[in-house]
Amino acid sequence: MPTLTKLYSMKEAALHNTPDDCWIVVDGKIYDVTKYLEDHPGGADVLLEVTGKDGTEEFEDAGHSKDAKKLMQDYFIGELDLDETPEIPEMEVFRKEQDMDFGSKLVAYAVQYWAIPVAAVGISAVVAILYARRK
Ligand code: HEM
Structure with a gap:
């Protein structure tokens, strides 16, 4: 047993x-x-x-x-208990953008979020094409 x-x-x-x-x-x-x-x-x-x-x-x-x-x-x-979770030391949160000037920040955001405007343009194009075909 x-x-x-x-x-x-x-x-x-x-x-x-x-x-x-x-x-x-x-x-x-x-x-x-x-x-x-x-x-x-x-x-x-x-x-x-x-x-x-x-x-x-x-x-x-x-x-x-x-x-x-x-x-x-x-x-x-x-x-x-050997699986005992060791205490994780507090990590210092570091954001790259903190040390950047405005221009670099803009470029960094553009690189990070480029998919959003591209998707918006893509969806608009599809809608425009469908609309044009209906006429
Ligand atoms: C449940 C735990 C323990 C039990 C049941 C236990 C039992 C014994 C027994 C029966 C003896 C007599 C000699 C022999 O038969 O080997 C002994 C001697 C001894 N034990 Fe333990 N023991 C325990 C834990 C410990 C620990 C953790 C230490 C050290 C920190 C320790 C240190 C000693 C020492 C120094 C002697 C004397 C040896 C001598 O004078 O010849 N024992 N123990």
């Missing part, structure tokens, strides 16, 4: 960074270790130090046993 894994952003995970509410991120997975802090053989401090950031390197450096990795599953609560 498929299981639904809850996804959390790093921002959300980082909010749980106190001894009363402590989440850690290891290898893209999120663990709520609040209840494990006091029992962790490596101490509570090392876990508290990695809240709010990726603790994968520290976890690997400690050289955890297979049993430790199995035990982790008891604290697994979800995965890191």
Whole structure:
């Protein structure tokens, strides 16, 4: 049966960074270790130090046993949302016309909107031809 894994952003995970509410991120997975802090053989401090950031390197450096990795599953609560949309820095809106004098602006607009008068002339020509034929 498929299981639904809850996804959390790093921002959300980082909010749980106190001894009363402590989440850690290891290898893209999120663990709520609040209840494990006091029992962790490596101490509570090392876990508290990695809240709010990726603790994968520290976890690997400690050289955890297979049993430790199995035990982790008891604290697994979800995965890191890798598709999380990064914040887009505000862009400075720049319009080419801003720095132009009137003549250049006119040329720029003519180049940009040439299709409108051409279409108007074309439609008028078609109407004129149809009108002339009716007579
Ligand atoms: C749910 C997550 C974790 C679990 C279940 C866990 C479990 C354990 C266990 C069972 C041990 C005893 C040694 C062993 O069996 O490998 C241990 C030791 C240790 N752990 Fe963790 N651990 C977790 C996360 C972390 C993290 C994120 C760090 C680092 C920031 C860390 C650092 C250490 C250290 C430094 C030791 C002590 C090694 C020693 O003194 O020999 N642990 N951990």
